[in-house]
Amino acid sequence: MDSILVVTNFSKTSNNAVTYAALLAQQINVKLKLFNAFKLPVHVSNTRLSAVSIDALIEKSRERIKKQALKLSEKFNIKVEYECSYVDLERKVDFLMKSSHYKLLVLGMSAKSMEQNLLGNPTTTLISMKKFPVLAIPVNAKFSGVHKILFACDVMQDVPFRTLAKLKRISIKLKSEVTVFYVQKKIDEIISEKNAYKTIDQGLENVTHYYKKVNSDAVIKEIEKEINKSKFDVLVMIPKKYGFWESIVHKSKTRVMASGLNIPLLSIPIE
Structure with a gap:
């Protein structure tokens, strides 16, 4: 940086x-x-x-x-x-x-x-x-270091290695720990978890990181609950790319979270 x-x-x-x-x-x-x-x-x-x-x-x-x-x-x-x-x-x-x-x-x-x-x-x-x-x-967020990062993502979809590399560089620079937070909707997603963890573990090598999941259909609500419950300093999200028709009907979770938060939001695009 x-x-x-x-x-x-x-x-x-x-x-x-x-x-x-x-x-x-x-x-x-x-x-x-x-x-x-x-x-x-x-x-x-x-x-x-x-x-x-x-x-x-x-x-x-x-x-x-x-x-x-x-x-x-x-x-x-x-x-x-x-x-x-x-x-x-x-x-x-x-x-x-x-x-x-x-x-x-x-x-x-x-x-x-x-x-x-x-x-x-x-x-x-x-x-x-x-x-x-x-x-x-x-407007009410004050900088007092970035000790705890909440990384909200869909571990069942590939998280690009270059995106993880950016998060890794930022975390090491700021001496932050990362909690990988995801909302599970289906029981059969458990099968793919180990492979997803392996990719993220490699991408965040040398960064202290944890995993936390909840079972729910309300993704945004669960992220907000986690922010309010635990004292995180920054929320990290990945804005997804959508096709023309999808972009009309789909409300980006990152965009929704970019209003009304009480902690900073770091958006790292997919490359």
């Missing part, structure tokens, strides 16, 4: 994510970059502004993010870069993650709402892109 990119719009949720990312960068000794995709305020976008006026607003945001970067650098003794651009957020983040080889994207996680469940938000959109690891931080 060489460097972290964190997205901010200067809101309370974003500022909390920035502080969390700075503390994480400090612990693992990596560089942090702040990025703001400038948007015209709603009351301004409905008026006719000259190019000079828009440039002035952008410059104001640049000065704001510059001050934030300097403050973080001094407070946490880390290297902090910054950028503010009048661009499409998703497209620019995708470009930055690829061109600058950032290992992790961090951004704030909005509270759960009906509108969000139907339309999503920038966080769920970036997770849905399934191109890079995304760490979504709830």
